[in-house]
Amino acid sequence: MKEPVVSFYNVSKSYPLYGHIRGVKNFLFDFPRNLTSMKRERFEALQDISFDVYEGEKFGIIGRNGAGKSTTLGLIAGVLAPNRGHVVVRRRVSPLLSLGAGFHPELTGRENVELNGVLLGLTRREIRRKMDEIIEFSELGDFINRPTRVYSSGMVARLGFSVVAHLDPELMLIDEVLGVGDIRFQRKCVEKMKSFKESNVTMVLVTHSVASVMNICDRAMWIDNHQVRMMGNPTEVVEAYAAANGVSIDTRAVNKSAL
């Protein structure tokens, strides 16, 4: 077995419900109550989660809204700290930012590629070397020199995916953002991701799309109610997940190149 790139050991994550100490004023005038409630009132978003993702693996995470999928990705990305347990990550993380998050609307597509690239940990030299490839893959044509505020959401997603996919990702994190591209671009994404299979790019994919899980992932995890409910073969996990939610799906009829 290959070495794990991401390991979660009994990880629990809870969020404070800071709600009422949002200001200096409230804090000062409500001090004692705030201090005690700050310690007590916490919301458990993940409870005792353990899993490994191995080198080169495409790992899918599914679950209902609020189950804790984005929290899991936040822990991998290193923007959140667990309250209990250990998270170990052994590669450079490249999160695919949700729709335009890393983009500034006034900057052109080209400038946004640079912005995104440096935030993801690359140098400008490395980005410039890949620039043409990125632009070509995104199929944005002349729009690449226009500010991204005039882009449609699908175009933003295309550029975002192109950036992450071409900047030598080691560990890609994708959170529910791929569905907005048009059908042709979806096929390109699937092909690109499949090509990652040969290279050693690891991918953690959060999605609500049955097709994505089945077409891209080698393994899937179902997070239910902040805990791991099931882990294993993508098709089986998807079927169990759908059944548990009272949705019947025919996994054999899923389009092989859709997202």
Added chain:
Amino acid sequence: MSVSQRLSEKKGGTVSHFGNARNWENQRDILFVLLQKELKVRYNNKLLGYLWSIANPLASAFVYFVAFKILMRINVPDYPLILISSVFPWQWMSNSIGSSPNMFVGNSSIIKKVNFPRNIVPLCMVSNHMIHFLMSVPVITLFLFMYGRAPTLTWLYGVPLLVMVHFAMAYGIALTLASLNLFFRDLERLVHIVLNFAFYLTPILYPVETIPERIRHLLVLNPFAPLIISWRELFIYGSFNWAYWLICAGYGALFLTIGTFVYRRLSWKFAEVL
């Protein structure tokens, strides 16, 4: 895998990231790209942008001049020089502090997703205001010439030394406020009130000599006073006040320490509270 980065060691949970260490070239490029973005977004046209960046402090100086010299007739020689030489440095400080509470909140979408050194955001903002200040030095020089004075050789070391301590103070304060503001969202109002006080308690509109002698030594309690006085003395008289500079350096070191401490303690919670 030789570089290991132990990111957090708390009572319960730990996170260890290996292979996520950024080299300095990347950090430099983040700063560079963010700065470029800032300048580009604010001013599409470079010349026009330059004019705008000077127009604001110049207009304030003009208003003060009308109010105090023409209307109230205060008797201070070279009053326009007094104003110009302190309004520009003060703009750098107050703009940096005033916009700092919004720094992390305004960039929440990337802070929530990417683990990049977030202190670069306030660093970039302060650098941006520094650039504007440096670009205004020719304007200050122009005023000097108009009043029969000229830059001196002291500027060669005086300006860099003062820029250093000014930057340290501004960045330290900005880092502190930007971090704290995530937890106390009404900090911005408070900051503007304090800035307003600081503006009048610092010798910007008036020369030091107008302050009664017996309380003048209290000025050093206001971190901005020695700084602004130093700038003014350097610009107008070409003199460099080492005692004041050392006090400013002390304040700079103090604010940097506080800022770094607050940022380190809180940065793990940024993504939670945004």
